[in-house]
Amino acid sequence: MKIAVLTFDGFNELDSFVAATILNRLRAKGWEARITCPTPQVTSMNGVTISRQEPLGFARNADAVIIGSGIKTREIAQDTQLLAELALDPARQLIGAQCSGTLLLAKLGLVGELPACTDLTTKPWVVEAGVKVLDTPFVAHGNVATAGGCLAAQYLACWMIARGAGRQDAIDAMHYVAPVGEKQAYIDRAMAAVMPFVDAEAVMA
Template sequence: MKIAILTFDGFNELDSFIALGLLNRLKPLGWKAEIASPSAQVTSMNGVTVKAQQPLEFANRADAVIFGSGIYTRAIADNSALLDRLQLDPLRQLIGAQCSGTLLLARLGLLADMPACTDLTTKPWVVEAGVRVVDVPFHARGPIATAGGCLASQYLAAWMMASRAGIDATTNALLYAAPVGEKEAYVERLLNVVRPFVLES
């Protein structure tokens, strides 16, 4: 599994790095999640500069794609030259979005009539784009998923892992990262959110 975590200037560290860390727990199964960006390096909303591991176009050939959020997402959504670099295929790929990343899915026409999750700041823009926003942390339909709230990035990662590697492998990966003293309860709660939406691989 090759996974592109789309990360733009002004990105939210929690969105990109939590998903990156969790998904790469499945490296022994051949999984590899990488930061894909439109430029050689990007700087986060809190001033952390990182080098892109892959160009933006890596998303077009990846097995799964996550759109992270950030403070400039609205401008990115209006940048057709940038979005035209993405040619995603939900028949072949799992595609997820976090918070304002949901606006990019809407702009790319990937949400159709499905309800979606986003953060409170982005909600008016997503509604303006013709999408019905639901007040839940995670929702998916088929190969498309959205999550709302920075820490909801764990749901996107868990959904992708469970949909392609199965519940057992996902449980083991999440247990490693879960807080000590509440590992089983933490993982069960997380999986209860995504389990109804998991695709059979």
């Protein structure tokens, strides 16, 4: 599984790094989550500058894509050339978006009339784009998932692992990153959030 973690200027560090770190727990099984950006370097909302691992075009051929959020998402949502370059396809890719990343999904036409999740700040913009917003941290419709809230990155990663590898791999990844003394509670919460949207027959492994 090659996974593009779309990361734009003004990005939220939690969205990109938490998801990428959890997904890369499956590196031994050939998984690789790569920070994917439109420019060689991007600077986070808190002033942290990083170098991309992959150019934006990587997302077109990736097996899965996660769209992180950031303070410039509304500007990005108006960049029709950039959106067209993504060419995401839920028929062959698992696609997840977090917080304001849901706005980009809406602009790409990948949400439609289906309800979605986003953060409280982005909610008015997503509603304006014609999407019903749920008061829940995670929802998935087929191969497209959305999450709301910075720490919901764990749910996107957990869902993607459950879909792409299996339930036990998702449990193992969550066990590794969860706080000591609270591991089972974190696993139970994550499984409760994502497994209703993971059909046993839909697992891609």
